[in-house]
Amino acid sequence: MTTQEALFKYTLRLSDTSLILAQRLSEWTSKGPFLEEDLALTNIALDILGQANSLLEYAAKTESKGRSSDDLAFFRNEREFYNTLLVEQPNGDYAQTILRQCLIDNFDLLFYQELAKSKDETLAAIAAKSIKEITYHLRHTSSWVDRFGNGTEESHTRIQNALNELWRFTDELFEMNEIDEVLLKDKIAVDLKTIKPIWKKQVDAILEKASLKLPETVFMQTGSRNAKHTEHLGYILAEMQYLPRMHPTAKW
């Protein structure tokens, strides 16, 4: 695998994760639990969609086969998407959405702080811009995890259920393959092994503060590094892509 190929696929992994997450989060827009929270979650969705857009533009440029960022977003199939399984999981109730986001925010903050030091200038610049946004997202979601964990009996049950449901998708965030190997040599990629223990420590602290317990027996799911997804992704893409695919020559 050449560095260029690896860089293209690595960037897709990041862009797809942001794009699918933004698609999921924006399902909440106009349906939030109250107006201020509706605005806050939409804001998070917008930041993440912005990251997806910058990353897809860079992926298109890196690939240099004449495909645009929109081509990459709207004309790839289920088996060509590399987003992590966690982000394609359904929103569930507000606790599940917030918990999913909090797990990802913790990961993203560590990940993008490292990526900001990448030898690849574009990735480093996108990362540097994202850090500010993610810091705010993490503050928001971790305070809600605390509120739910220590709020009412119902909210505690809901956020604990969310954790039980989603924990099985967390190992995959740290999986590395040939792409990482190639790019680590050139100091482009982030070494996920090094951030995993820090992530775990941070998440443990948030969960402990929120009086939550990790589920005991969990079988960790995997697949997205090879574009093998849960059944949810197909529906997300069907909805997201139908219009450009119906009018393949049209401009919007």
Place this chain on the structure above:
Amino acid sequence: MSNAVDLEKNFNSKLEKNDFVEPKDWMPENYRKHLIRQISQHAHSEIIGMLPEGNWISRAPSLRAKMVLLAKVQDEGGHGLYLYTAAETLGASRDELLGALHTGKAKYSSIFNYPTLTWADIGAVGWLVDGAAIMNQVMLQRTSYGPYSRAMIRICKEESFHQRQGYEIMCHLSFGTEAQKEMAQDALNRWWFPTMMMFGPPDKDSPNSEQAMKWRIKRETNDELRQKFVDRTVEQAEFLGLTIPDKNLKWNEAKKGYDFSEPNWEEFYNVIKGNGPCNKERLEARNKAHSDGAWVREAAMAYAEKKKENILAA
């Protein structure tokens, strides 16, 4: 007695001098009621308006279109927030106002009871519906109640962006493929008359208008605003190569404006009564979001109470 007369005199002289009435000033009870009703209806319209547009966020056909639409729907929510806050300065509570919306007692702009069926509807809503709303909102920047006027100044800035973004979608479609052009014309056909209804019934049938003009809450009549809107929009449609679906549309040199057909007012009153194509869906969606969110609000309250107790105990 003379005190009450003085207060009223003072209020009237503010209106005459085009000064703003502020929350702590004395105001006639009916003026207060009229404003609470109007501002909260306006806030509800913003919140309900998020639904037909939110309907297309997941299906927006380009990354840029998705970002623009998501930001736009968020702006509408922000407008709702300023307006609820403005209504609160008159002594209404947000819970009470939302309660009236959710039970169907309060009204909101009827235009949002029409469905967004195709992507072109997102263009048409921005171009026509926001275009019509701006006519009204520009006027309201000069309304007599200070907090309402200031909210409008902020809102107008964002709305004019929205209108341009809507028109940009219409441009892409109108100058695009045959299928896109058809989509654009179809959206114009469906949204034209409902948009004309947004200005309210003809002046002769609008009982609240006269008093609102006296109080300088309203500064132009429904018919004046409707005429302005038509005159401006015809040219924009011509540029797009789209046909306004009104056979009676004709330039009238004498009045320096277009003659046009009246919308079907029977349809208008029917939609207000709750019989529009989406009245039921809009209210159900609002109620569902509110009731699904109840446990979240309760958790936040319970958490805040516990924190307070801990601080007191410490």
